[in-house]
Amino acid sequence: MKISVRTGLPLCRAAALPSRAAAVRLMGTAAHVSSPGPSPPMTTTTMPPRFNVQVAQNTRLRVQPPSSPPRQPATQPTTTKPSPPKPGPTMPPGFKAEYGSLPTFHIPPRITGSPSDLLLAHQIISAFRRDGIIQIGMTPHQRQLWADAQAASRRFFAKSPEEKAACVDSQSYAGYIASGEEVTDGIADYSEIFTITRDFDLDDKKVRAGWPCHGRVPWPDVEMREVMGRYQGELGEEGGGWFPPRNATNGKGKEGRGIGSHTDYGLLVISAQDDVGGLFIRRPSQEEKFANWEKSAAGLKEDEDGWVFIPPVEGTHTVILGDMMQYLTRNYLTATPHKVGLNTRERFAFAYFHEPSFQAEEDEGVHYGTHFTNMFIRNYPERITTKRLIEEGRYKLLERPELRTIGAVPRVEASV
Numbered sequence: 204m205k206i207s208v209r210t211g212l213p214l215c216r217a218a219a220l221p222s223r224a225a226a227v228r229l230m231g232t233a234a235h236v237s238s239p240g241p242s243p244p245m246t247t248t249t250m251p252p253r254f255n256v257q258v259a260q261n262t263r264l265r266v267q268p269p270s271s272p273p274r275q276p277a278t279q280p281t282t283t284k285p286s287p288p289k290p291g292p293t294m295p296p297g298f299k300a301e302y303g304s305l306p307t308f309h310i311p312p313r314i315t316g317s318p319s320d321l322l323l324a325h326q327i328i329s330a331f332r333r334d335g336i337i338q339i340g341m342t343p344h345q346r347q348l349w350a351d352a353q354a355a356s357r358r359f360f361a362k363s364p365e366e367k368a369a370c371v372d373s374q375s376y377a378g379y380i381a382s383g384e385e386v387t388d389g390i391a392d393y394s395e396i397f398t399i400t401r402d403f404d405l406d407d408k409k410v411r412a413g414w415p416c417h418g419r420v421p422w423p424d425v426e427m428r429e430v431m432g433r434y435q436g437e438l439g440e441e442g443g444g445w446f447p448p449r450n451a452t453n454g455k456g457k458e459g460r461g462i463g464s465h466t467d468y469g470l471l472v473i474s475a476q477d478d479v480g481g482l483f484i485r486r487p488s489q490e491e492k493f494a495n496w497e498k499s500a501a502g503l504k505e506d507e508d509g510w511v512f513i514p515p516v517e518g519t520h521t522v523i524l525g526d527m528m529q530y531l532t533r534n535y536l537t538a539t540p541h542k543v544g545l546n547t548r549e550r551f552a553f554a555y556f557h558e559p560s561f562q563a564e565e566d567e568g569v570h571y572g573t574h575f576t577n578m579f580i581r582n583y584p585e586r587i588t589t590k591r592l593i594e595e596g597r598y599k600l601l602e603r604p605e606l607r608t609i610g611a612v613p614r615v616e617a618s619v
């Protein structure tokens with residue numbers, strides 16, 4: 204199975220680029236995850252505008268630097284023990300949550316469908332059903348990519364407000380999102396974000412036809428484009444974010460809140476965070492039923508009990524599930540509600556979104572481009588992109604057959 208990737212989050216939805224490699228591996232894993240039962244779906248072909256990486260493209264880029272330690276034998280699916288929970292200081296103040304402790308999975312460099320791969324896939328599926336999140340070890344090369352991306356992200360977020368504000372595009376949702384601009388469940392978030400989506404030329408025919416969410420990436424400078432570009436062959440697109448310390452916000456949002464409770468829209472989200480800490484998730488629960496593509500799950504249980512703090516573990520990515528994974532597996536795997544709290548220090552994080560094609564449509568079901576567009580309109584109601592989309596009547600293009608050309612991905616009755 205192939206999966207299209209979207210890069211969703213802002214390239215700078217924080218500052219860290221997830222390493223592409225991780226995504227690559229993950230894609231392999233994802234493919235597997237589906238294989239144990241009826242095969243899960245996702246055909247890809249054309250990627251959605253903002254997500255556009257295919258497994259094959261990523262695979263070619265796997266290169267281990269000479270300093271790499273020996274690889275894990277592919278025959279041995281491995282997890283390492285839960286990392287010992289660090290003492291509480293990384294949890295933002297003022298939040299009530301359990302302190303999470305996750306095992307770290309090590310994904311083999313090649314996924315071939317061997318018995319050990321299937322075992323690993325089952326272990327990962329079980330972990331998602333139990334915890335709603337998994338942790339995956341980075342390779343040394345991925346650590347380097349992450350360090351480079353972090354550095355680029357810090358440089359970008361240190362620019363003047365004017366310079367950052369210039370990085371917007373009226374046709375894509377790529378670029379800078381100021382603190383207080385993103386809205387979750389009607390309340391402003393304090394995060395600053397840079398989103399990277401697929402970078403379309405203005406003379407691309409989809410852009411000229413006015414397809415929603417299709418446009419340029421408004422790069423701040425050549426250097427940023429170059430650093431992020433190095434990832435593009437490997438990971439796809441992604442986003443990074445910056446979160447101010449809780450005592451240094453601009454007063455536009457809710458105290459201590461970096462991003463309100465929400466689920467992400469696609470299949471998988473691969474994230475990397477620095478050592479500050481801020482991410483909280485909810486485990487899958489029979490009692491908490493939601494379907495974000497039908498009715499907004501934003502704000503879900505934000506102030507209630509039941510949150511798990513995910514402490515940063517150096518050298519790892521975390522992976523959570525998105526709306527379309529829940530939709531396609533008919534709730535066997537559910538989208539992971541999560542939120543970000545502001546800590547006593549500024550925090551940088553990256554998220555990479557692995558998503559269906561913009562043009563993917565389930566028979567009489569969800570059209571991904573429409574879900575995607577709806578989510579951006581909801582989260583960025585005041586952005587120039589939203590205003591232009593509405594004023595120019597672009598939304599109704601989503602109905603057209605040429606925006607729905609990626610065949611139905613059958614939903615899976617899971618039987619793993």
Ligand SMILES: O=C(O)CCC(=O)C(=O)O
Pocket residue numbers: 212216217444462467474476481482541542543552553554
């Ligand atoms: O900062 C994080 O760890 C997660 C960010 C997030 O949830 C998002 O960008 O959608």
Ligand SMILES: [Fe+2]
Pocket residue numbers: 465466467541
């Ligand atoms: Fe998210």
